[in-house]
Amino acid sequence: MQIERTQFVEVLKDAYSAYYDLHEDAETELPLAFRAEYKDRDEHYWFVKSAQVWVNEKNEHAYIFSAPSFDADAVKACVDYALADGLPRVKPHKDHQCTNIKVVFLADTADEATRKAVKKLNFTKNYKFGLWGYTNLLAGITDLAEQKTVTNAPGHELVTFFKKLFAVRA
Numbered sequence: 001m002q003i004e005r006t007q008f009v010e011v012l013k014d015a016y017s018a019y020y021d022l023h024e025d026a027e028t029e030l031p032l033a034f035r036a037e038y039k040d041r042d043e044h045y046w047f048v049k050s051a052q053v054w055v056n057e058k059n060e061h062a063y064i065f066s067a068p069s070f071d072a073d074a075v076k077a078c079v080d081y082a083l084a085d086g087l088p089r090v091k092p093h094k095d096h097q098c099t100n101i102k103v104v105f106l107a108d109t110a111d112e113a114t115r116k117a118v119k120k121l122n123f124t125k126n127y128k129f130g131l132w133g134y135t136n137l138l139a140g141i142t143d144l145a146e147q148k149t150v151t152n153a154p155g156h157e158l159v160t161f162f163k164k165l166f167a168v169r170a
Helices: 005-016 072-089 112-119 157-169
Strands: 021-023 032-046 048-067 096-107 124-126 134-143 148-151
Touching: 005 032, 005 048, 005 096, 005 157, 032 072, 048 072, 072 096, 072 112, 072 134, 112 134, 112 148, 134 157, 148 157
Parallel strands: 048 096, 096 134
Antiparallel strands: 021 032, 032 048, 124 134, 134 148
């Protein structure tokens, strides 16, 4: 049974709203459903907060695009938009571990050429030779007709995430 895309976007918003700040105010001609931001800062200190042992900061900017179908050119345009919008939001510093940019494509159907284009997506940026962290591109396309998700190598976590969402919807 095929899941309706507009309803699945709402399910995805609900799933992301638990840990992410959602933003729907982007003005673009691309089929951007919403943008989400996640910020996490872990600290460990010794007796008092001023005696920090270590600090670790991880961030993520997720861009969810929704359309009946995507082609390779549309995928490239959406990824270029996400990188252009997300990279200025990265604020590297000595305690920064990573800020990932996640691009998710929700489609009623996805052809093989588009799946291959998503698999080949790659972007990595190091800050101060990696001492101030890095940025990776995590990308995936979800075919709602087949309930199948295809990702690039860094985005493999999206497969299990969408499997869980499909199981909840079933």
